[in-house]
Amino acid sequence: MTAADVIRLLNLAPHPVEGGHFRETYRSPHSTAIYYLLEGRGVSEMHRLPGDEVYHFYAGDPLETLLLFPDGTGRVVMVGGDLAAGQLPQLVIPGGVWQGSVRVPGAFGWSLIGATMAPGFEYADYTRGEREILSQTWPTFAGAITDRTPNG
Numbered sequence: 001m002t003a004a005d006v007i008r009l010l011n012l013a014p015h016p017v018e019g020g021h022f023r024e025t026y027r028s029p030h031s032t033a034i035y036y037l038l039e040g041r042g043v044s045e046m047h048r049l050p051g052d053e054v055y056h057f058y059a060g061d062p063l064e065t066l067l068l069f070p071d072g073t074g075r076v077v078m079v080g081g082d083l084a085a086g087q088l089p090q091l092v093i094p095g096g097v098w099q100g101s102v103r104v105p106g107a108f109g110w111s112l113i114g115a116t117m118a119p120g121f122e123y124a125d126y127t128r129g130e131r132e133i134l135s136q137t138w139p140t141f142a143g144a145i146t147d148r149t150p151n152g
Contacts, residue, residue, distance in 0.1 A: 046129030100148030
């Protein structure tokens with residue numbers, strides 16, 4: 001199955017601010033859920049949200065997700081289905097943590113996850129990360145930040 005097949009079958013559309021393709025599948029006053037697909041060299045740009053977000057891996061290649069914490073620490077987490085390789089099928093991203101993902105090159109050429117937020121996602125709450133500021137604050141992760149900030 002190709003990325004185009006997944007996009008068509010799940011009726012995904014280009015994400016207007018973050019990169020990748022998505023479709024909101026659920027919205028209530030308390031939470032939201034989406035499908036989210038990255039293909040090829042696409043990235044989920046560095047961004048921060050005020051509420052907690054949970055990634056759920058569904059199919060395709062794993063994602064390498066960079067998390068930058070308010071205390072100045074950071075870590076890279078592999079979100080995928082290969083448990084023996086240390087990949088996680090679910091990742092909780094606390095509110096206020098900078099995050100960005102790239103697809104790990106693999107046989108599929110795409111990664112499909114779900115993302116659930118509580119409280120629900122609102123575009124007004126989305127803060128895009130700026131490469132220079134993030135790299136100065138987390139210099140150890142400057143290369144990974146550059147990979148996830150294609151627009152600077």
